[in-house]
Amino acid sequence: MRIIRLLTLVTLIATTSSVFAQGKPDNGLINVQSEHNFARTRSLLQKALDDKGMRTMTRVWHSQSASMIGVDLRSTELFVFGNSKVGSPLMVCEQLIAIDLPQKALVWVDEEDVTWVSYNDPAYLQQRHQVEGCDEYFTKISGALAAISKAATQ
Template sequence: MLNVAFKSLLLALFLTSSAMVAKAADTDLVKVPSPHSVKQTADNLVAAVEKAGAKVFARVDHAAGGKSVDMEIPANQVVIFGNPKLGTPVIRDAPEAGLDLPIRVAIIETDNGTILVYHAPASLAAAHGLPADHPSIGKMTGALKNLTAKASE
């Protein structure tokens, strides 16, 4: 009987911790709706990034990639961009953060319309052991909020 109770307790702890991890992952993604197509939203984001003085490093069209192998997915593009003034201090303080920088914003066609999706910079800080109040993380947060808002205007 004690063995059954112990197994039940372990299962409950596992399910609770799994739910907490899933919840944390959900809050790490920021989703911004856009009234425009994926292409137009991505074009708007590129223009906003360039106007802000940051650099667009790449634009990946996942739907086109799928088509190249005879597979269809809804429109889905990723814009990869950054500003060395913000990213370099993060990489200096946590070199492995280079895995997550430059910033990536996915623009995705969903059943409910186009959305921009990105990882909250605070999750980048947490993942790489940076303090939540790291100066670049706060600036990245504000920049992403402003840039994605402009892309969805």
Template sequence: MRHFLATIALGLAAATTAHADDWVVKASPHDVAATADRLEAIIDESPATLVARVDHQAAAADAGLQMDPATVMIFGNPQIGTPLMQADPRAALDLPLRVLIWQQDGVTNVGYLSVDALTDRYDLDDAEQALDGMAQALDRMTDGAIAAE
């Protein structure tokens, strides 16, 4: 039984590590709210549209719970996302894009699912141009949100 549990634990650790590799994570010198505000301003100035801004800390407080700040920005650009969904309709599960901004151990992080992970997850071989555009946009937008003032 111990061997079985150890095998499961090792498998979960490997899955967690592999799953973490699917993420692009960047540290921000700003707090969560300021980083989210900066990203929202960048989205507003881009061809993308902000679909939602989800403040998980506020939702937890409304439920009488506490948690560190965490905000999800949901946004997209049909010019980029539509070709991905045309290549594989299942990609719609991960679109529009989501960027998580969270505080952990006193550090503000900005993270999102890598474009490589989307490529591995779905059959997007015919959407290379859209994938490249998405990767560039995510990188540029999140770099802007974490830039020093």
């Protein structure tokens, strides 16, 4: 029985190490694998943002900027977006959450040519800033981000 527990623990550690090696540790990010390539995913993400009434403030195409200085970076683009009807009340609850607003989503390609959409977990932001009394806004944000990432990746 003790050997089985030890083997289970070793397997768990090996699996966890593999996840960390892929750059996807549990650090407050939600990573959603896309069924599409990079170009299609970023196009679908923008459409999903528009459809949800989100304002896209900017898009930062990191890989394109990197190529301008001779750095080879896999396709990576950051979308910065938000909705003042949700973000502003959160800042009233805890003004310092503004450092993490507006919302961001990263479309990126990993070393195995798989495209991902990653974003900050609203629960992580709630905990990070110790926000109390604004649960309904975090629920709205969680639902919206899940729907947007699903629309972009499936």
